[in-house]
Amino acid sequence: MERPFDEDLKILKEKLLEMASLAEESIAMAVRCLKERRGELASVVLKGEEKINHLEIEIDELCMRLLALRQPMATDLRFVTSAMKITSDLERIGDQSVNIIERTVDLLKVPQLKPLIDIPRMADLAQNMVRDSISAFINRDDCLARDVCERDDQVDQLNHQIFRELLTYMMQDATTITRAVDLILVGRHLERIADHATNIGEDVIYMVRGKTIKHHIEANPPLGAKPAGKS
Amino acid sequence: MERPFDEDLKILKEKLLEMASLAEESIAMAVRCLKERRGELASVVLKGEEKINHLEIEIDELCMRLLALRQPMATDLRFVTSAMKITSDLERIGDQSVNIIERTVDLLKVPQLKPLIDIPRMADLAQNMVRDSISAFINRDDCLARDVCERDDQVDQLNHQIFRELLTYMMQDATTITRAVDLILVGRHLERIADHATNIGEDVIYMVRGKTIKHHIEANPPLGAKPAGKS
Numbered sequence: 001m002e003r004p005f006d007e008d009l010k011i012l013k014e015k016l017l018e019m020a021s022l023a024e025e026s027i028a029m030a031v032r033c034l035k036e037r038r039g040e041l042a043s044v045v046l047k048g049e050e051k052i053n054h055l056e057i058e059i060d061e062l063c064m065r066l067l068a069l070r071q072p073m074a075t076d077l078r079f080v081t082s083a084m085k086i087t088s089d090l091e092r093i094g095d096q097s098v099n100i101i102e103r104t105v106d107l108l109k110v111p112q113l114k115p116l117i118d119i120p121r122m123a124d125l126a127q128n129m130v131r132d133s134i135s136a137f138i139n140r141d142d143c144l145a146r147d148v149c150e151r152d153d154q155v156d157q158l159n160h161q162i163f164r165e166l167l168t169y170m171m172q173d174a175t176t177i178t179r180a181v182d183l184i185l186v187g188r189h190l191e192r193i194a195d196h197a198t199n200i201g202e203d204v205i206y207m208v209r210g211k212t213i214k215h216h217i218e219a220n221p222p223l224g225a226k227p228a229g230k231s
Numbered sequence: 232m233e234r235p236f237d238e239d240l241k242i243l244k245e246k247l248l249e250m251a252s253l254a255e256e257s258i259a260m261a262v263r264c265l266k267e268r269r270g271e272l273a274s275v276v277l278k279g280e281e282k283i284n285h286l287e288i289e290i291d292e293l294c295m296r297l298l299a300l301r302q303p304m305a306t307d308l309r310f311v312t313s314a315m316k317i318t319s320d321l322e323r324i325g326d327q328s329v330n331i332i333e334r335t336v337d338l339l340k341v342p343q344l345k346p347l348i349d350i351p352r353m354a355d356l357a358q359n360m361v362r363d364s365i366s367a368f369i370n371r372d373d374c375l376a377r378d379v380c381e382r383d384d385q386v387d388q389l390n391h392q393i394f395r396e397l398l399t400y401m402m403q404d405a406t407t408i409t410r411a412v413d414l415i416l417v418g419r420h421l422e423r424i425a426d427h428a429t430n431i432g433e434d435v436i437y438m439v440r441g442k443t444i445k446h447h448i449e450a451n452p453p454l455g456a457k458p459a460g461k462s
Contacts, residue, residue, distance in 0.1 A: 057437075064308060071302050077295060084312055085319055088430075167412065171405050177398060184412065188419065199319075 005070045012062055012083060013138050016090075019055040020134035022048050023090045024127050026097035027193060031123035034104040034186065035116045045101045052094035056087045075207075079140075082207045086137060089196040093130060096189045096196075103182045103189075113169065113179040122158045122190045125151065129197035136204045145204035148197055155194035162187045236301045243293055243314060244369050247321075250286040251365040253279050254321045255358050257328035258424060262354035265335040265417065266347045276332045283325035287318045306438075310371075313438045317368060320427040324361060327420045327427075334413045334420075344400065344410040353389045353421045356382065360428035367435045376435035379428055386425035393418045 026048045033041035063084045066072065072080055129148050136145035166180040257279045264272035294315045297303065303311055360379050367376035397411040 060312075064312065067298060067312070068304055068308055073299060077299055081291075081295065081298070081312070081315055084316065088316055088319060163412075167408060170401065170408050174402050174405060177401050177408075181394075181398065181412070181415065185419075188416075 005066075005072065005076065008062070008066050008070065009076075009079070012059065012066070012080070015055060015059050015062065016083060016086065016134060017138065019052060019059065019087065019090050020130060022052050022055070023093040023097075024130050026052070026094050027100075027123055027127045027130070027190075030097040030100040030104065031120055031190075033101060034107065035120050037108055037112065039105070039108050042101045042105060045097050049094040049098050052091055056091040059087045060084055075140075078207045082137065082203050085203050086134070086200050089200050090130075090134075093193050093196050096193045099189045100186050103186050107179060107182050110179060113176055113183065116183075118158055118162050118165075119183065119186060119190065122155055122162070122187065122194075125155050125158070126190050126193040126197065129155070129194050130200075133197040133200035133204065136201060137207075140204070140208050142205050142208040145201040145208070148201035149205070152194050152198045155191055159187045159191045236297075236303065236307065239293070239297050239301065240307075240310070243290065243297070243311070246286060246290050246293065247314060247317065247365060248369065250283060250290065250318065250321050251361060253283050253286070254324040254328075255361050257283070257325050258331075258354055258358045258361070258421075261328040261331040261335065262351055262417075262421075264332060265338065266351050268339055268343065270336070270339050273332045273336060276328050280325040280329050283322055287322040290318045291315055306371075309438045313368065313434050316434050317365070317431050320431050321361075321365075324424050324427050327424045330420045331417050334417050338410060338413050341410060344407055344414065347414075349389055349393050349396075350414065350417060350421065353386055353393070353418065353425075356386050356389070357421050357424040357428065360386070360425050361431075364428045364431035364435065367432060368438075371435070371439050373436050373439040376432040376439070379432035380436070383425050383429045386422055390418045390422045 026045050029041050029048065030045050032038065033045065063080050066080050067077075070076075129151055132144055133148045135141070136148060163184055166184050169176045170180045257276050260272050260276050260279065263269065264276065294311050297311050298308075301307075360382055363375055364379045367373070367379060394415055397415050400407045401411045
């Protein structure tokens with residue numbers, strides 16, 4: 001028998017999936033705009049970000065109503081408060097896509113430095129991490145959540161590789177510096193998106209397994225080995 | 232007469248202030264480590280981050296207990312859920328300081344590119360924004376919160392200025408590229424810290440004034456004028 005709380009939870013999950021799907025699309029569109037040099041896609045990303053912002057408020061309000069009217073306990077309570085943290089991450093993913101568009105607008109004014117291979121690969125990885133982190137949340141699947149957190153290393157490595165390659169361009173030819181720095185920043189924004197997905201994954205692990213797990217993954221990071229920061 | 236809820240709220244506020252003060256200190260220490268080339272300060276930042284991580288969990292657990300046992304309503308409910316969002320921002324500020332330390336460890340291995348003036352100024356601004364955003368939250372002061380949000384522009388401008396100056400170094404002398412890029416990244420981390428303080432400010436405005444205000448500040452950002460992203 002379905003309780004009214006389950007109905008609310010169903011709506012919450014649907015709204016979260018909608019928000020996550022917009023966030024994923026914003027990553028894909030931003031990087032396609034850059035890769036295919038299609039400036040007209042910029043407005044798609046900007047409009048998507050507005051929708052994402054509205055959904056954050058809508059979901060937060062829904063969570064507040066749920067907390068106030070249903071007074072959920074234990075795992076349900078944790079689910080609702082985690083949802084409120086997750087909307088913040090999704091909203092910031094939308095912001096990062098807008099940041100990529102801003103760099104792209106500059107990059108489209110000048111000739112292409114090189115065909116882009118690794119940046120679209122990184123975008124694919126980040127996008128899948130976002131999708132899986134939300135799926136892990138909806139299904140309370142801490143294994144999938146852990147898998148998302150582990151994939152963060154691949155994105156970091158790819159970003160490091162892009163960074164090294166662009167450094168070489170700059171060293172060899174000073175006229176490439178502005179474009180190379182813009183592409184380095186695009187790489188950082190994608191890394192940041194993967195960090196947000198990792199944050200969501202950590203929230204899921206925390207939600208499912210309780211308080212001792214969070215920060216375990218990134219506890220005592222080897223200095224200089226990879227960025228310890230998550231956001 | 233003091234209700235038990237007020238007692239809980241007092242503890243929550245104290246813990247948040249402690250966490251914010253550690254976050255502020257981590258920014259100051261990271262940038263001092265870089266400016267004064269004092270590598271031994273790196274471990275202070277790393278230890279501080281561990282404490283910040285523990286406090287995030289502690290405060291989140293406290294908020295969950297408050298929600299479950301006291302079932303707060305209206306403004307109290309909004310205060311507790313906002314606190315849970317704010318701990319995420321403070322935790323990520325700690326992460327950003329660790330990122331600065333990682334860049335610093337690399338920078339201390341090579342001769343200094345230039346005496347640092349603007350980066351410490353940016354760190355001061357960001358640190359004050361963090362302090363004021365938490366003070367705005369504790370005192371439910373939406374005017375101070377709005378002031379914090381507005382200061383974000385100063386940090387962005389300073390970051391842009393640092394970026395332009397370092398580009399000039401790189402253009403003139405390719406041997407400076409690696410160091411200049413590291414310093415550009417430090418600038419980005421500080422900008423990111425200011426963004427987190429801005430996020431906290433926005434949460435405070437949202438908490439005090441209700442749902443129509445959030446995202447108003449950054450709605451329809453002029454493309455390319457300044458980074459629209461907040462995280």
